[in-house]
Amino acid sequence: MIIGYRNMKRIKHQTTVLACCVLAAIFFFPIFWMVLTSFKTELQAIQSPPLFLFEPTLENFSIIQENSDYTKYALNSIITSLGATLLALVIAVPSAYSMAFFPGRYTKDILLWMLSTKMLPAVAVLMPIYLMAQWLNLLDTRIVLIFILAMMNLPIIMWLLFAYFKEIPSEILEASRMDGATTIEEIRYIVLPLAWGGIASAALLSIVLCWNEAFWTILLTAGDAGTLTALVASYAMPEGLFWAKLSAASTLACAPIVVFGWFCQKQLVQGLTFGAVK
Amino acid sequence: MKINVYKVLQAPSIILLLLWMIVPLGMTIYFSFQRYHLLYPERSGFVGLSNYDFFLTDPALGVSVLNTLTLVGGVILITVILGLGISLLLQEAFRGRGIIRILLISPFFIMPTVNALIWKNMFMNPIYGLFAYVSGIFGLPVVNWIAELPLLSIIIMLSWQWTPFALLIFMTSLQSMDQEQVEAAEIEGAGFWSKFRYLTLPHLGRAIGVVVMIQAIFHLGVFAEIYVTTGGGPGHESTNTTWLIFKQALLGFDVGVASAGGVFAIIIANIIAFFLIKTVAKGMGK
Numbered sequence: 001m002i003i004g005y006r007n008m009k010r011i012k013h014q015t016t017v018l019a020c021c022v023l024a025a026i027f028f029f030p031i032f033w034m035v036l037t038s039f040k041t042e043l044q045a046i047q048s049p050p051l052f053l054f055e056p057t058l059e060n061f062s063i064i065q066e067n068s069d070y071t072k073y074a075l076n077s078i079i080t081s082l083g084a085t086l087l088a089l090v091i092a093v094p095s096a097y098s099m100a101f102f103p104g105r106y107t108k109d110i111l112l113w114m115l116s117t118k119m120l121p122a123v124a125v126l127m128p129i130y131l132m133a134q135w136l137n138l139l140d141t142r143i144v145l146i147f148i149l150a151m152m153n154l155p156i157i158m159w160l161l162f163a164y165f166k167e168i169p170s171e172i173l174e175a176s177r178m179d180g181a182t183t184i185e186e187i188r189y190i191v192l193p194l195a196w197g198g199i200a201s202a203a204l205l206s207i208v209l210c211w212n213e214a215f216w217t218i219l220l221t222a223g224d225a226g227t228l229t230a231l232v233a234s235y236a237m238p239e240g241l242f243w244a245k246l247s248a249a250s251t252l253a254c255a256p257i258v259v260f261g262w263f264c265q266k267q268l269v270q271g272l273t274f275g276a277v278k
Numbered sequence: 279m280k281i282n283v284y285k286v287l288q289a290p291s292i293i294l295l296l297l298w299m300i301v302p303l304g305m306t307i308y309f310s311f312q313r314y315h316l317l318y319p320e321r322s323g324f325v326g327l328s329n330y331d332f333f334l335t336d337p338a339l340g341v342s343v344l345n346t347l348t349l350v351g352g353v354i355l356i357t358v359i360l361g362l363g364i365s366l367l368l369q370e371a372f373r374g375r376g377i378i379r380i381l382l383i384s385p386f387f388i389m390p391t392v393n394a395l396i397w398k399n400m401f402m403n404p405i406y407g408l409f410a411y412v413s414g415i416f417g418l419p420v421v422n423w424i425a426e427l428p429l430l431s432i433i434i435m436l437s438w439q440w441t442p443f444a445l446l447i448f449m450t451s452l453q454s455m456d457q458e459q460v461e462a463a464e465i466e467g468a469g470f471w472s473k474f475r476y477l478t479l480p481h482l483g484r485a486i487g488v489v490v491m492i493q494a495i496f497h498l499g500v501f502a503e504i505y506v507t508t509g510g511g512p513g514h515e516s517t518n519t520t521w522l523i524f525k526q527a528l529l530g531f532d533v534g535v536a537s538a539g540g541v542f543a544i545i546i547a548n549i550i551a552f553f554l555i556k557t558v559a560k561g562m563g564k
Contacts, residue, residue, distance in 0.1 A: 016372075017372045020367050020372075023367070023382065024381040024382050025381075028381040030385070030438065031385065033396070034392075049411060094287040094290070095289075095290065097287065098285075099288060102284040114291075114295055116551060117298070119548065120303070120544065121499050121520065121540070121547050122501075123519075123520040123540065124540030124543045125305075125306055125540065127305075127306065127533050127536055127540070128305035128306055128309070129302055130527075131305075131533075132305075151298040183284075183287075211389070215499065215501045218391075219528070232392050232395065232506075233505065236391070236398075247400075258387040261383070262384070265380075265446060266450075268446070269447055
């Protein structure tokens with residue numbers, strides 16, 4: 001039997017769609033399973049065969065809040081993520097502005113050097129940073145986390161903003177200068193509104209990276225400044241089977257940033273690739 | 279005079295990053311030549327290269343370097359291949375594609391500690407895990423993933439998280455592909471493979487470069503996944519260089535040796551960075 005061209009095409013289309021659905025189901029399944037488990041009792045969580053239908057309970061969530069003070073950790077995550085992002089932006093916006101519109105002979109090299117600081121392995125500077133934080137009495141404080149996270153994201157933010165500012169035609173700026181605008185006014189009234197999209201995507205990316213950072217947050221914090229990554233890590237230690245509670249804590253820790261990521265995927269790509277992929 | 283204002287604007291970012299890099303780096307190099315043990319602070323002083331000698335003759339070093347390379351290389355290979363395949367499938371327009379895309383990229387936003395704990399407990403646990411259950415159905419032997427295949431387990435976790443990243447970037451890059459060129463090739467009778475080989479792959483060159491570079495940066499320093507699952511073991515089977523140095527520093531309290539290890543890690547990272555940054559800089563050209 002000869003299958004017509006149109007039929008071939010339809011079969012191919014349907015196979016592709018099916019493959020996409022199967023792949024999406026596989027990749028999303030661990031997250032689905034985590035959320036599902038968070039509504040089970042501890043006994044149901046380890047039941048075999050695995051339980052798909054059951055009477056959901058909210059018990060785990062209230063236990064997490066009572067035992068480990070989820071709100072405190074969530075607040076630390078929010079404050080450090082937003083604080084570090086804000087700090088990095090405040091430093092980066094004027095710098096990127098001046099590099100984009102008044103590039104010197106070494107501007108390109110400086111930018112590459114900034115990117116190369118990302119290559120410095122965190123573990124190689126663990127002891128110095130740890131000791132300095134100790135000397136300054138800043139161990140387990142949000143301040144030290146905010147500073148470290150800001151420095152980690154500064155190069156990426158610089159690259160992104162530089163790429164965005166570059167796209168603003170310099171004639172507009174020259175015109176404003178002719179009209180007597182000062183540098184601050186120029187940034188405030190011309191550059192910022194025009195590059196708003198770029199600044200937003202840099203900020204979004206930085207927030208996601210800060211939220212999920214799990215080296216410094218685990219090693220430099222304890223009870224006071226611990227973030228959600230540290231809270232979840234603390235559940236790894238006792239070898240008990242508290243999967244339902246672990247799932248509840250994980251769900252609470254990830255939900256905000258996953259939903260956030262869904263809405264800003266486009267902006268994040270530009271950020272992650274330093275604007276190199278459009 | 280005007281020029282100075284712009285220099286001043288650039289100064290904070292450059293000075294801060296310079297301090298952020300130079301000060302800890304200088305201290306690490308200084309410590310690496312000192313005897314500095316947190317438990318015996320009274321014993322101190324210059325010790326020449328003995329910290330390096332101690333670190334470099336550690337039998338775990340060779341294993342950990344090999345593990346690091348396997349980890350970085352394995353994850354990059356898996357994510358690039360899967361990411362490419364899925365992004366090509368998603369070129370097909372169909373209803374609900376938006377939702378499929380959202381489901382596919384979600385793992386990227388899961389925090390590393392959560393990622394590792396979900397997989398370790400609910401999938402890889404040899405008694406209650408889903409993998410054990412599924413292999414039980416098919417009558418296959420149950421694998422104790424974390425204990426028997428620790429490095430592979432971590433590669434699976436990282437690949438699950440980072441395939442969406444590769445996918446996200448490849449999808450974005452494919453959108454800017456010249457469709458007329460593709461149609462022209464189709465009219466000329468080009469099949470799937472020749473289109474892929476001569477049009478898609480060259481177009482994705484830069485995107486692949488970016489994916490490889492960024493993943494190399496992140497995976498060279500994999501920490502949280504090991505911290506909450508294998509703890510580098512059993513033995514040194516899942517110890518990477520980051521973990522080895524971390525163990526010297528915070529578990530062994532030996533700042534001197536850990537610093538020598540840090541200098542070693544910096545040298546390795548720089549060798550890799552040198553090649554990668556050059557490639558990406560070329561790609562970004564203009």
